[in-house]
Amino acid sequence: MNTLIKPALRQLKRYPVFSLINLGGLAIGIAASFILLVYTQRELSTDHHFRDADRIARIGTDFFQLGPFAFSQPMLRPLAIASCKDVEDATGFDTKSDPVRTNRQDRAFTGIISYLIDSSFFHVFSHEAAAGALPQNGLAPGQAILSASQAQKFFGGKQAVGQTIYVGKDLTPYTVVAVLKETFAKSTIDPQLLLPQPRRTAEETSSWWNVKTYNYVKLKPQGSLAGLNAWLERLRQKVVYPASGSTDTYAQWKTKGTSVFFYTEHLTDIYFHSNLKFDDNPGGNLTQVQLLSAISILLILLAIINYINLVTARSSIRAKEIGLKKTFGAPRRTLIAQLLKESLLFSTLAMLLSCGLIQVILFLYQYSTGAALTGPIPFLSANYLWLILFSVAIGLLAGIYPAIYLTGFRAGLTVRSTAGSGRNTPRLRNSLVTLQFAIAIGLLFVSLVVYSQLQYMKNKDKGFRSDGVILLQDVQALNNLDITRKFQTLRHLIDQQSQVTSTSLCAGAPTGSTLMRGSYRTAAMQKEVLLQTFPVDERYITTLGLHLTDGRNFDKNLLSDTNSLILNESAVAAMGLFKPIGALLNGSERVIGVVKDFNYTSLRDKIGPAVLRFSPQGNSILAIHIAGGHPAAFLDWLQQTEQNILPGENLETSFIDDNFGRLAAKEKLLGQAISFFTVLAILLATLGLIGLTLFTIERRTKEIGIRKVLGAGNGNILRLISGNFIRLALIASAIALPLSWWLIHRWLDNFAYRVTINAGLLLLTEGLILSIAFIVIGALTLRALAANPVKNLRTE
């Protein structure tokens, strides 16, 4: 071992720059691809950590073509437990978002989603307690369980178990009995607060059109999804159909839109494959995970290429040593083993370095993007066992070619002369450099396109004013007359603010998640259609900056306008209205205006038809448009005024563009991750280029000297050194650009509204890569020239 470590360490000391580039590159490669590996593995195993996860399934439902919904009827649970032979147990939980206080007088914590659980929740979803004991058969009234992060948020470092929290506007007290253990695993079942499910109302236990419960069943070991589906079908026929009171036969009823449908899906499929509405969790994106795992492979490939290139490039130095050993009788096998051990030692060193780098990269990622890619990777977890195996594999993979290459020289030849510095630049090295350039170019191009698409989505005219609009949520919850009056005072004060240009009371902003469908038909239509509907007041169009293209706005002074509608262009098309103004829908509702199409879902989807319905009363959202660029000052004022007028109430405020941003959150994560890791990839490729250029200059010092003596200028030398690299970069572009163009087009196809890739982006990619290459090579060559290579001529 001594004979291995000592020479290796001496090599490190003797060639510090090479060693540092090599070691640093390998460590960055290992760290970055390890992070991406952990990320993708965590994404792909979402929900797999629950005990018997493969036996858990969710039941969704649909009726009136409103869904399909991720939640379903509360009464499915008792029915499934009682009569489905495939089901071992079932749980159903409702979710709600209530303000939570730790003290009656304190300000409330808002935005907390609580799960109202029944006695089977922990039978289906295995959890562990970090503090207290989990009541395996459900919570008793007045008991609550907190997630570790919420416990930390509510009570800081204090013991949470035994404390009281006050939930909702009526300040219902609950005693915390346990804190859930935080796991690194990702889950779609991610409660922040668990409360006991109140007794179901008669309506909840009898109506098939009352849906709000997320129903999960645990199948028996011998049970199956097919068995569950068969049971649901029997349930439709024997229970739901009779309850519907339909005069149709079952065969007619079961295919109609007014029927009730059930959808089942495995828990482990939900994260990536579920398309159900009102999913509690936004879900994952498989394309994104695939892209990032591809990047992870490319990063490690770059690091391995660097290693192989730098080791074989220095073969002339090592070849002498190997040749001597051969001359003294060392068999090739021993020498290969020696070089492999060296590379393993190297990758182990790199791995140790990468342990620190992982934290640095995670920190830099969070610092530069403002979001965490994964939670902190728990130390001493199975992940790190992977890291060790990973490093060993890299050590072997990176070492095998140099080992075979170096030990392949004939002994006599290498001892006498300088093999490896002959006239043939090894073809393999050129291919590897080309591959490296191709990876860097491809990644850069892809990340530029993703960036442009994100910018496009951010800046695209969505048909409404997306900046400077603040939404004040839940003003409808103030159903007390006194508070309503106070709220009117608040609105009056808001309207008087000089910054405020307009306010509107509405039931939904274009970026909200609320689904409001109205059914509409013209006299000419045989069947009604369901269209997204926004109940709004007369100031909605002005406040949100919608563009009226035809007709007029609502008028609160016209009594007839209570039966008026304004359609967007898509709705006009969907209804087949040739002359929309004045058209009668549903017999009595008159179309008085048409607005330009506006986007109310993600830009992935094509703009859908939408209807504005005049409804000046009972709306729950106040939209405020402020002019000028000081929303912070306005928000401060708003909070202050709200506290003075409505003390103790917490009105939730948000910006409309933030809401739209949330719809594009998945794309944003992809954009951030791709840009970040592309920068790392380019850094890796640059390190490799620095190493190779230094090597090339070192190897060609004599030649540079000769050429200088013969009259070559610095420009000639620069061309000489950079020529080959630039040629390889151009070949790499010819391969990488069309390939990445094709790949990124497939991703762009997911968007209804997308950027067009123009030649500018291609040129930018090419320009950036060539500039980096030229700067690196140029700087190093000029540095070498400044040292006057002519002086070396005599020592050669």
Place this chain on the structure above:
Amino acid sequence: MIKITELQKTYRTEEVETIALNKLSFEVKEGEFVSVMGPSGCGKSTLLNILGLLDDPDGGSFLFNGIEVAHFNERKRADLRKRNIGFVFQSFNLIDELTVFENVELPLIYLGVKGPERKQRVEKVLDKMQIMHRRNHYPQQLSGGQQQRVAVARAVVNNPKLILADEPTGNLDSSNGNEVMTLLTDLNEQGTTIIMVTHSEHDSRYSHRIIRMLDGQTVTENILI
């Protein structure tokens, strides 16, 4: 052609200051063949580097064809060098990656000579040096004597007025050495000035004059004719 007066060059490292040339003065006339001799470390190579405009002196005067070049900048020196001076080294200093033809062609490329003329001139000089049949070989495929002939061919291809030879036979056996010395003598007879650094008394006899150096200074000058 060359007149140096009180030329000085000092090399400094952190610890040691080495005087390589100590107020060295001498003159070389056009058409002369001069040998410079002396023990290792006496400043021969430094002198050759300065004469070849590869390095600049710290003090003194260096007239080349009557022009003071001691303080020329790198660009001017490079320009003067490629038009007027040819080099022959002990270790040949051929570029391994280039063929014989390409090695000899190099100075003409840097002089900006056009392709067809280059070809003609290279072929002419290769013919003269009797290595035309090796034109497409790489240096490693040639014997030492052949390599040095290529080096001489490269040194004369742009018709320099001055050839600086740094122990041109140092790496050659006596028969190849003699061949190279004959080549240099021929060139000299055709009018090229030659300054040769050598350790070999035998080689120095080919020249007209020997300058002997010690510790950066001229000790004696022997006229051989």
